Amino acid sequence: MGMWELVVIFIVGLVVLGPERLPVAIRTVSKWIKTAKSMANSVKAEVSEELRVHELHENLKKAEQQELKDLSPELQNSLTELQKAAKSVTHSYKKNQPDAPNNNERDEKK
Template identity: 70%
Template sequence: MGAWELVIVFIVGLVVLGPERLPIAIRTVSRWVKTAKQFGQSVQSEINEELRVHELHNNLKEAEEKGMKNLSQDLQSSLDELNQAAQSVTHSYKKTGEKESKNDK
């Protein structure tokens, strides 16, 4: 919106709502806009993450088809990333298992 459009909206809001309720309405609308922006950013980050996972999955399939030999740099970096993720899950699982076994004693 341009500056003149905002001025017109403000004047119409002032006439319709009055000076007492206009600040409350502005705060409410700004909260709605903020919530909508946060929702949009959340959806965008989830879509980006899903696309990244899909790309990693496709790279893994391609690497398996090549027999894990003579891989391009992109495929090798994808495999390294997947290995690191698998190791981090394994390590956290072992820590959880260790805590449970200590609690059993």
């Protein structure tokens, strides 16, 4: 939208809504626009992440087909990234687990 279009919209809004309701209407429209932008950015980020995960998955399949030998730098980077992600998930999982006795200790107590 150009400057003149905004001026026309402002004048029409001023005539139709009046000077009392125009600021409220502008704020409401502004909130709608911000909400729509944030939703669009959220969807864009999710799609981007899904594409990245899909690419890593494809690279992992290629690496498995080559039996993890003589990998291209791209495949090696993907494999390293997946290994780091797996370690971080395992590490955070262990942190959140309470110190529960293992099966052997429970069997001995019975």
